[in-house]
Amino acid sequence: MKPIRRTWRLALTLSCCTLLAACGREPEPAPVPPVAEATARPALIPAPASLQSREGSFRFDRGTHLVADGEAARRVAVSFAGLVATTHGVTPALAGADAAPAITFAIDASLPADAPEAYVLEVAPQGVRVAAADERGLFYGAVTLWQLLSSAQGEAVRIPALRIEDAPRFGWRGLMLDSARHFQSVEQIKQLLDAMAWHKLNVFHWHLTDDQGWRIEIPQYPKLMDVAACRIPAGEAGTDPVSGQTRPYCGYYTQDQIRDIVAYAAQRHITVVPEFDMPGHVQAVVAAYPEYGSLGDTPAVSNEWGVHQYLFNVDEPTFAFIEDVLDEIVELFPAPYIHIGGDEAVKDQWEQSERVQARMAELGIADETALQSWFVKRLETYLEGKDRRLLGWDEILDGGLPPQATVMSWRGTEGGIAAARAGHDVVMTPAESLYLDYLQTGSPNEPPGRPAQVTLQTVYDFEPVPAVLTPAQRNHILGVQANLWTEHLRTWPRMQHALFPRVAALAESAWSPAGRKDYADFLTRLPAQLARYRAFGIAYAQTPFEVLADVEAGDGDASTVTLENPLGYAIRYTTDGSDPDADSPLYEAPLQAPLPVEVRAAAFAGTTALAPASRHAFDAARLRVRTDEQMATCPDTGRLLLRLEDDGPPDGERAIFNVTIFRPCWLWAGAELDGIASAKVRLGRLPYYFQLAHDEPARRFEPAQSPHGELLLRTGGCEGEPVASLPLPEAPGADGFIELDLPLPDAGADAGRTDLCLIATGDTRPTMWVLDRVELVPR
């Protein structure tokens, strides 16, 4: 077993003391529950299109009844009661029309029917009325009312009188979940659908097939479940430590489970759009049915990440297979759209395959790009025959596309712009703004993922409608979607960390009018959303609410400590070892403190701490240590920095490392080497589990001089002279790490600040050494 190198503080349950102003006092026995005031400015996310305040307020308590006329209104009232029960512990009862005080839900035929999902909510001292022309709108009105109530805690709540008229900006308010790379249980997906509904999101794009796994039960093709649904994870994680046997990672959703999820989503006004990714991302299918591949070989279901080479061939039996599967998919998913993927289909196998080349010649198709275009058109025609619309990633534009096809723009917005100009409908989901596997802060407590940051504000600020489009072209932008790819997200808590609270920012971009968006205002509403997450047991990310600290040494034992909250909330701190509270000093400027110093700090919204206090202890020894997260990558190798997990133990927590896979090296800019005798370096090791396709030539490593390579320490940057070197062992110790003590030459008067670079030589395949920490040891 490897030691857990650092704790990842996800899903910490906040204690009463960090959350409630009344902390520390015993509650008085109270026969009548106190009435909580919902804030004068309601904490609604997404912000409604229009909100007018009125005089007075409405008191909600155990005596408040729900009145609903007709089946649709009753269903909405029941959903509303469920939401209220979760946050307030009270289930309001349905009553007859003359009950008072009451919340009335009404399908109102006098409201305009051409504004789907719109609603009107009126809160008056005597009662509340939610009205809409259709059930979807009524549901969203109910969600807004529940959010008004849940802006305050407690059984009895007073909400301000107001009138809200609201309708979504976009009809497509999507979230994609990758269930191929890592799998989620039906219950977990339902938890996500619940949360999507009360964020007013309405499309669940379900990525169900990929190189690493097939996840849909298709009884006609049993090897999809027996072979394609299982992979042997790379490295130690693929072996059972007790039996020594391989330990496959398997899973697929049965058709009954899929029907259950689709129905559950529909009850929440969410459409499930399935994705069967092709002609690339099909290695798992080819592992099961090599006859549908291009080269006739039988690969394993992939246990690597990145861009793979396997493509379907274009023979008729392969189309028969694809159409059989699409028939089942169309039966299972009533969505108007079927996603056929189309992304990252590098064409090497089609170029190499004599069969594919012969077929291209037979069809008179000039090149492989045109062949993919032909492939997509054929699927489009097939789906149109089933009364479904084809949707694909923006690569489907290459070589031409039938006008009815819809494009999901992920490689920036350019594909979406080109598609809208060509008359296609578009969903905007650019990686740099809306990919949730990118990390949201620079905290060392982030889980594995892509450290290039997609912050809460990045998601919030994304504008789905490019200004360069004409008004007619803008009408093609159906909406916006965030995507959760799960290569590096092995567990459901980590997936929730990646999703929340960024989904709240997505919701506002997707629903609220552009003119109503205001990030600073959104941050004032976010704490109420966090309370809702806690009520629903959602393990939202704590990292945006942490306080990060940096220290700079001064003369003697002087130091300067800088504090930062990633979202810019107010910081309160202590230096006396106690946890900060609402009376602790407010951080306004870097702290001058003699070493050693312990700073405890928390981010606050008003008097409420947003997360448990962060503790930062600094002393002279700590200043001579850097971890991988605190170090830069070498200049020129910044491509694809990843935050990767160790491969063992198979279960439980593993060590996490920041590494650039194209040329792993770690740079400590301005390290002080004066008086330093050696560098104590701790390294871990990862399986090299990547497919880089055409980027493979960019992978670099320094040749090894000894059988297992050596650890080099350079000064003057990563291209500088090696000043120390030690041979590496064949394998790390039983704990997964090694520690090497590299003696440094006594540079005498020349010692001083330098850019110190650490590199392990030797091929990064099949395993690569990765830096955990380096400590400079004084003479």
Ligand code: ACM
């Ligand atoms: C994608 O990220 N390959 C759509």
